[in-house]
Amino acid sequence: MFLFQSLWPTNGISSSDLSSEHSGTEETTEEHEVVASGPYNEERMKKDFHMERIAVDVPKDNITESFELRVHVFGAEIQRQGLTEREINVTVRICLAGQCRSVLTHSGTATPRWNETFSYTVEKDLIDLRETELEFKLYGKGGLFRRDRLWGSFVCDLYTVYCSDRHCIVRKWFPLTSALSSEDRRANNDYEGTSDLCGFLKMSVCVRRLHHADANIDMSFSEDTTDDEGEMVFTESLLHHTMTVRIYKLCQLDPCVIHYDHPYTYLVVQVQVGKQEAHTHAVKATSESVCFNEEICLRLLWPTVARKVIFRLLDKNGSEALAEAVLSLKQCQGDDECSPLFGPAFVNFHRIEEPDEPSPAVRFVGRALVEFDCAEEDRVRDHCSIPDEEAKYADYIQGRCEYVLLCSFSDANYIHPMFRKKNISFNVSLGPFGNTAYKTAVSAHRTISVTPAYSGIKYYGIAWGNQKPICEIQCAWENIERRIGRCNAVQHVANVIDTLVNMAVRETNGCGAVASHICDALHRSLFLLGFIIESMLMYTSWLVRLDRRARERLSFAANTRLDSARMMRIKSKACETRATFRRLRFRFGGTRSIIEVALDRLRDAAHLLNLLALDSQMSIPHVLVTMNSGSESLAYAKVPITEIFYSGDKNLKGTYCGYTRAVAMEQIRIKASEKEVRLLCLIPLHVLELEKFLPGHFEQLYRICGLTHRTCSSKIALMNVSTQVEVLQLRFIHQIIVICRNFHKASDECFHAS
Incomplete structure (x- = not known):
């Protein structure tokens, strides 16, 4: 017997409306480009107020107006900077012209989520908005810090927001840089490198003039569902990278994919990171193995708020997705623990989940041998072919072990x-x-x-x-025994720590018994961590490079570049954890304060090891x-x-x-029959008037619908019938249809009698 854990639900976020320029139904554009200001023209300015989109002109001087700023904070993506998630306790402060507001403190996660709106009012000349700074500050509160620690900040002027499309920046990610003053950032406006970047804030910002024609827009600031596909703005602090993806081959394809089109099926592989995507050329699928041997490139801003790399199988026209494979970017961290790295390894394709369809988890449809890495460079070509001397070795990776x-x-x-x-x-x-x-x-x-x-x-x-x-x-x-053993060794240490911590928490015989469990956990963890460190040194350092390895060498278990990066990361984290446990063991005295510190350190170590045990290159499904x-x-x-x-x-x-x-x-979800639902809706609305003509049929209807008493509303009966369509037997459906026909006959008799 086994235990299966389900996925955590995402809580919906309520909507919040924001007023701005127009009250029409125009949708928010995907990219908010800054509208350039032209020369002042009074006639043109009068006409622009009647247009759908207003071009902002330079106004006359010494005209003071009232501006309202509204900010809606959705959430953040924070770089931990050596801290565990349990130690993160953050809040956001928004400062404008001496007015400072704060969101509620959020703790225990590196991806806090808020849903708060703030409003500010300033009286300025429109030209003075260039010098009015809006500053967002992310603070770490309490915990390890005696005082609030400035984690990162972002500064922009109100004029830039006002010049944006519809005077709004809606649902965008703002980069947070290290704690520099506004003056230093304005003087050094190059944000050298990515060392200053410490996270992102997802917000909506709007600036409007009060008592003016542009004060009646109704903007929805509700949270969108595609959280990892949001766009980033003010990306001067981000570096341009090129992600190179190599698609070698598709194998073990499902027959339904091979015979999808008649007479031949052409397949296209799509790669998507955030909103950036690239496609291979269409290749005819005549068997369960299809060779692509193509290299495609995606241009990214790094770091990014995207969380996944998505591979999709499309038809020839790219209009329909047949299957999908998803990789987590956090599990594909390379040598620098930042840029993504993967393979060569297989990814497994499953049917794409669609609403009201059977779950796709039961439909395995194929695998693909892929490889990708990311570099700070700009490729000239988006597509190129993989040389034959490199591609021919891909066949020797598949199916080498029974x-x-x-x-x-x-x-x-x-x-x-x-x-x-x-x-x-x-x-x-x-x-x-x-x-x-x-x-x-x-x-x-x-x-x-x-x-x-x-x-x-x-x-x-x-x-x-x-x-x-x-x-x-x-x-x-393929032989991935080393990869599986490495993950199991790390997971075994995490399980031992979790078990002993739970025993210590449940202990009721005083501090001495709790201290005994903690000492046992420290001793066993030190031994197992030492085993992991020695095991990392025993692994060979040569890699799988399809352009350098011969057929005989590929028949053995080998390490990819991501495997080597993971081994170095596991070794370093194991050394850090072992050093922490040694210091804790020598200072451990059994007092209550030390017991709490020891339990916290053990929980943090178990959580870290659980994350290290996840390997995206586990190619066996x-x-x-x-x-x-x-x-x-x-x-x-x-x-x-x-x-x-x-x-x-x-x-x-x-x-x-x-x-x-x-x-x-x-x-497995089962789609309800639309024909049956339509027949159920034939029940007339005025049920109470017809009940006296067909009392027996009504009792039968109540019994079928699962109602214990007669209801005074036919809509309630309809709702109960509709929700039980999936479990009603066919004879029950037939009985309801007969009742509906009798209802119509009775209604006709009532009409003629009247």
Whole structure:
């Protein structure tokens, strides 16, 4: 039995309206370019007030007007600067002409989220707005700091905001630089390098004139859903980088992708980072393996607020996306722990999730061998071909090692009552192996269908007893044993620390018993960290470079550039953590204050090790367990390959290898039939007037809808019927349709009788 954890939900942010120039329905433009001011012309200025977009002219001097500034703060992306997330405690202060406002303090995360609006009023000449500075300051409060620490700041003048499109900068990311004064930043306006950059603020800013024609715009400042695709403004402090992506080949394609178009399917690979994207040329897919051998470039501003690198499979026209693979940029940090680096390694494609469609998690459709890095340079060409002497070695990376997946089932419980009459079986697959969509070798990947039995308390279950079904799948993948062992070693240390910390927290026998658990955690952690450091030194330093390695050498386990960067980072973090634990062990005296400090340090170390255990180059996909009824998939669960990997060394094998664990299966969404919904809406609105003619049918309708008493509103009955369309049996739908027909007959009889 296994345990499956679900993703954290994102909380929605309420909307806030902001007034500005026009009240029309014009949408906010994607890029806010500064409108250049032309020479003063009184006739032209009068005409511009009647146009949709007003060009800002230089006004007459000595005309003082009232301006209102509104700022809406959404959130921030903060560079930790050596701190853990638990130690981050930040707030934002907005200063304008001596007026300073602050948002609520947010702690425990490097990506705080706010939803606060501030308003300021100043009386200035329009020309004086050039010298009126608006300053945003990010402060670290309390915790490790005796006083508020200025984390970073950003300064701009109001005239720049006023000259923007519609006098607004909406939902943009503002770069925060290190704590320099406004005068120094204005004198040195080059922001040399990225060393001064410490994060980003996502805000909306608007400047409007009160009691004027441009004071009646209604702007929505609600949070958008594509948070990582937001644009950045005032990017003078950012460097221009070029991200070079190499697409070598597609392999193990799903037959539905190969035969998507008739007579031939042409595929295009799209790469997207934030709002920057690039495409390869279209290549005809005639088999499960398609060679691209193409290098494409994306121009980025670095650092960036984008969080993911997205690979998509498109059709020939690029109008429809067939599959998608997503990589986290934070897990692809290179040698400098900043610019992204990946591969050569495989990424796994799955069906793109669409609303009201079955979950795409059960549809593995292929893999792609890719490689990318980022450099501070500007490439002349956006596309180029990979030389043949480099591309021909890509075939030797795929499928060089044989694996066997073994899975046994003990029991299945907490099955929902809606599945009580179905013959349920379980299917295990690993990519294309065990997948019914692929024509792979026959394997024992499915259990025998069984009808669940009532467990006594609402739910149903399946108990196999002593005859437990066992699934076995033979498969071939690239050799990533070292990569898996490295992740498991780090994860093992984090699990040990978490277990001992939880034991110390639950201890009720006083400070002495708690101190004993902490000393045990420190001692065992020091030993395991030393093992990791020695293991990092034993790994070979040569890399996989497709243009330098021969066929024989590629048959062995090798390290990519990202692997080497991860090993150096793991080694450095392990050394830092070991030094901290040693200092803590020698000063540990068992007092309450030292106990709290020790527990905090252990929790921080466990959190850091959990992050280091995540590897984006884990190219073997997750084990997929599905619950089926015939050919219909009802629920699914995913198990990471690192958790069940076997190794002779107990420090390198998976956490749950050889153990029984519980897996929580997630139900696959089923799209409701539109035809059935439309038929349900045939129930007339004046139900109370017809109830006396058809009392028996109404009782039947209430029973089908799950209502315990008669309701006085037909809309409530309709809502209950619509929400249960997915679970109603076909005979219930037929009965409701018959009731609807009887309603119409009764209404006609009432009409003729009157």
